[in-house]
Amino acid sequence: MNIHCLGINHRTAPIEIREKLWFSISEIQTMLPTLRDKYFHEVVLVSTCNRTEVYYVQRHELTNGKPVWRLLAKHKQSEETVGEHHFCLTSGIETAQHLFAVASGIDSMVLGDVQILSQMKEAFSAAQDSHTTGILMNRLFNTAFHVAKRARTETEIGEGAVSISYAAAELASKIFEDLSKRTALLIGAGETGKLTAKHLASRNLGTMLMANRTRQRAEELVAHLGGRVIDFDKILAELPHVDIIISSVEANAHILSAHDIRQVMKLRGNKPLFIIDIGVPRNVDPSANIIDNVFLHDIDALNHIVDHNLTSRRAQVPKIEKIISEELQHFQLWYDSLEVTPTIQQLRDQFEAIRQAEVEKHLHHFATDKREEIEMLTKRIVNKILHAPMVNLKNGTTEHTDEESRTRISVIRHIFGLDKRTHQ
Amino acid sequence: MHFLIGFCELVLPFLYFATIWVYGKAFFSGSKGAESAKAPLLLTTASLHAGYVIIRTIVFSHPPITSVFEILSLIACTIVLVYTYIELRTGNTATGYFILMLPFFFQLVSSIFIKEVREIPPILRSSLLGFHVSSAFLGYAAITISAVYGFLYLMLYHDIKSSQFGVIYKRLPNLEILERMSFTATVFGFVLLTIAIVVGLIWLPRALENFSYADPKLFGTIAIWLIYAIGLMAKKVIGWQGKRIMVLSMFGFALAMFSITIINMFFGGFHKFY
Numbered sequence: 001m002n003i004h005c006l007g008i009n010h011r012t013a014p015i016e017i018r019e020k021l022w023f024s025i026s027e028i029q030t031m032l033p034t035l036r037d038k039y040f041h042e043v044v045l046v047s048t049c050n051r052t053e054v055y056y057v058q059r060h061e062l063t064n065g066k067p068v069w070r071l072l073a074k075h076k077q078s079e080e081t082v083g084e085h086h087f088c089l090t091s092g093i094e095t096a097q098h099l100f101a102v103a104s105g106i107d108s109m110v111l112g113d114v115q116i117l118s119q120m121k122e123a124f125s126a127a128q129d130s131h132t133t134g135i136l137m138n139r140l141f142n143t144a145f146h147v148a149k150r151a152r153t154e155t156e157i158g159e160g161a162v163s164i165s166y167a168a169a170e171l172a173s174k175i176f177e178d179l180s181k182r183t184a185l186l187i188g189a190g191e192t193g194k195l196t197a198k199h200l201a202s203r204n205l206g207t208m209l210m211a212n213r214t215r216q217r218a219e220e221l222v223a224h225l226g227g228r229v230i231d232f233d234k235i236l237a238e239l240p241h242v243d244i245i246i247s248s249v250e251a252n253a254h255i256l257s258a259h260d261i262r263q264v265m266k267l268r269g270n271k272p273l274f275i276i277d278i279g280v281p282r283n284v285d286p287s288a289n290i291i292d293n294v295f296l297h298d299i300d301a302l303n304h305i306v307d308h309n310l311t312s313r314r315a316q317v318p319k320i321e322k323i324i325s326e327e328l329q330h331f332q333l334w335y336d337s338l339e340v341t342p343t344i345q346q347l348r349d350q351f352e353a354i355r356q357a358e359v360e361k362h363l364h365h366f367a368t369d370k371r372e373e374i375e376m377l378t379k380r381i382v383n384k385i386l387h388a389p390m391v392n393l394k395n396g397t398t399e400h401t402d403e404e405s406r407t408r409i410s411v412i413r414h415i416f417g418l419d420k421r422t423h424q
Numbered sequence: 425m426h427f428l429i430g431f432c433e434l435v436l437p438f439l440y441f442a443t444i445w446v447y448g449k450a451f452f453s454g455s456k457g458a459e460s461a462k463a464p465l466l467l468t469t470a471s472l473h474a475g476y477v478i479i480r481t482i483v484f485s486h487p488p489i490t491s492v493f494e495i496l497s498l499i500a501c502t503i504v505l506v507y508t509y510i511e512l513r514t515g516n517t518a519t520g521y522f523i524l525m526l527p528f529f530f531q532l533v534s535s536i537f538i539k540e541v542r543e544i545p546p547i548l549r550s551s552l553l554g555f556h557v558s559s560a561f562l563g564y565a566a567i568t569i570s571a572v573y574g575f576l577y578l579m580l581y582h583d584i585k586s587s588q589f590g591v592i593y594k595r596l597p598n599l600e601i602l603e604r605m606s607f608t609a610t611v612f613g614f615v616l617l618t619i620a621i622v623v624g625l626i627w628l629p630r631a632l633e634n635f636s637y638a639d640p641k642l643f644g645t646i647a648i649w650l651i652y653a654i655g656l657m658a659k660k661v662i663g664w665q666g667k668r669i670m671v672l673s674m675f676g677f678a679l680a681m682f683s684i685t686i687i688n689m690f691f692g693g694f695h696k697f698y
Contacts, residue, residue, distance in 0.1 A: 269663040
């Protein structure tokens with residue numbers, strides 16, 4: 001099977017190398033025609049923060065991918081740092097298997113990552129726009145998108161938060177029905193705290209308040225995320241109106257005691273209060289969790305959610321491998337059908353089936369002694385109709401290259417509806 | 425027709441079991457097949473049970489309230505109908521496994537022990553009684569559902585508080601939805617019980633010779649009504665939220681079950697027709 005993949009990913013190269021070979025969509029569009037003209041019949045270049053991979057149908061035998069990776073490295077002016085050992089090369093059905101694993105998220109750095117699929121679709125679309133795809137790449141990528149869809153709908157690979165900030169936002173959604181009516185307070189400007197605030201904002205949070213010892217940093221954050229800055233020493237006064245507290249301050253003592261929380265709960269009519277304490281050492285007295293309607297979670301609890309979800313995702317991998325194996329079989333069958341002999345046979349069978357059905361339907365209109373003649377006559381017509389296409393198809397394989405023959409066969413198969421499985 | 429009644433009594437517990445099994449499989453394992461089988465099974469079970477109650481009422485010429493086992497089946501039927509309405513209205517199917525446990529248990533006991541009562545008191549053939557009884561049982565069904573939502577709320581509340589993020593955390597709707605569903609069911613239950621009590625107090629003293637205000641079931645129902653009245657007041661006036669109100673809802677439900685079963689079985693009074 002003449003399909004191959006040459007690329008670097010998070011398993012073969014560190015981030016310093018991967019970032020050097022990252023291609024934007026416009027760079028991909030520039031690169032594709034060059035690659036096709038030099039080496040390939042068909043080519044798709046996929047580039048994300050975790051991988052840069054070239055999927056191709058080669059024009060001539062390339063014993064290794066050296067000319068290709070050197071061309072990529074040269075384009076990014078990183079020939080000095082990038083080496084052959086950073087790349088891996090797959091061929092044939094292994095390439096399809098690899099692409100299906102990438103599309104379904106089981107080859108991602110974060111297992112089940114959903115972003116990869118949209119990036120792959122973008123890359124494939126760029127290749128189609130640059131006219132560097134043909135019958136093989138079209139089929140390969142459409143099957144990969146089909147695998148990804150099956151993985152999402154038939155398994156739970158994308159479910160549950162797998163980062164601390166996302167887990168905190170998910171937890172808030174398990175307590176409150178409508179975040180647009182809620183107010184969150186971010187205390188401190190730590191990275192995880194900021195990300196949590198960002199995730200809450202993306203879930204349509206009502207109001208965001210920010211407090212930081214250095215007011216200027218809080219103002220910078222507000223400019224980025226929206227919301228309002230409050231003074232660090234006025235936190236307690238604001239708390240009765242706050243439903244979610246995200247605290248990530250470096251402090252040696254608790255900045256909120258259980259007594260403070262108890263007083264706040266009285267003032268807020270015992271309405272639920274969700275506290276995410278990401279600070280180490282902890283910012284909120286852990287004993288506040290025993291107060292009714294107070295949900296206090298520290299970094300360990302959030303890590304626990306992430307671990308739990310990752311375990312659940314890992315349990316989905318065998319199911320996805322089964323889907324991949326099924327789709328690989330279909331892909332292989334389709335690929336094999338692009339040979340001349342099975343196509344001719346299928347074409348003959350299809351015409352013969354039509355002939356038989358029509359003859360059976362109308363044979364009773366003819367006298368018994370004429371029926372054999374009708375059989376012979378219709379067979380002759382079918383044979384004559386098929387004769388020229390068959391001869392041209394057979395001759396075509398000797399006159400044209402392998403890839404051109406496959407394209408011709410594919411067109412015939414499509415026109416006569418010989419492929420029952422098609423991917424849109 | 426008698427054959428049909430016998431058939432329903434035999435089939436209904438199995439149908440309830442199958443429905444719960446499918447809801448359980450969808451809840452605990454996330455099975456897609458079970459997920460799509462939920463709605464058809466629920467509708468079949470609810471329709472067959474409603475049909476059974478109607479046929480039984482027509483054939484025996486009285487509403488099915490002459491024995492504790494008829495009453496259990498009627499409550500099971502109202503619970504499944506109210507739940508079906510909630511599921512169709514909200515589109516939330518995750519709580520079905522827990523709620524349908526109750527009608528299954530009630531119908532199972534009913535199907536095993538139910539028998540036809542030969543002598544029917546004339547009062548049971550009155551149409552006003554139908555209004556009194558249907559509002560009372562719809563009220564009981566509503567507070568049962570409210571209690572199940574309360575129970576689910578407490579489970580999820582406990583799991584979130586203690587950082588246990590298992591299947592309950594993953595599949596149940598959020599705390600506010602559970603609280604709202606429980607509260608809505610409580611309000612329905614309270615209004616319906618109020619109607620049942622008012623109709624009963626106005627009409628029964630005239631209709632029954634042996635009517636007495638000292639009837640244990642009357643006491644029981646008024647006690648339940650008071651608990652819910654206190655609960656609703658506590659929520660609206662004092663602003664009680666979450667856990668406390670859910671515990672109160674479950675307490676009211678326990679008392680309601682006590683009133684329906686234990687009082688019916690072991691205490692006399694004009695509410696007993698067998």
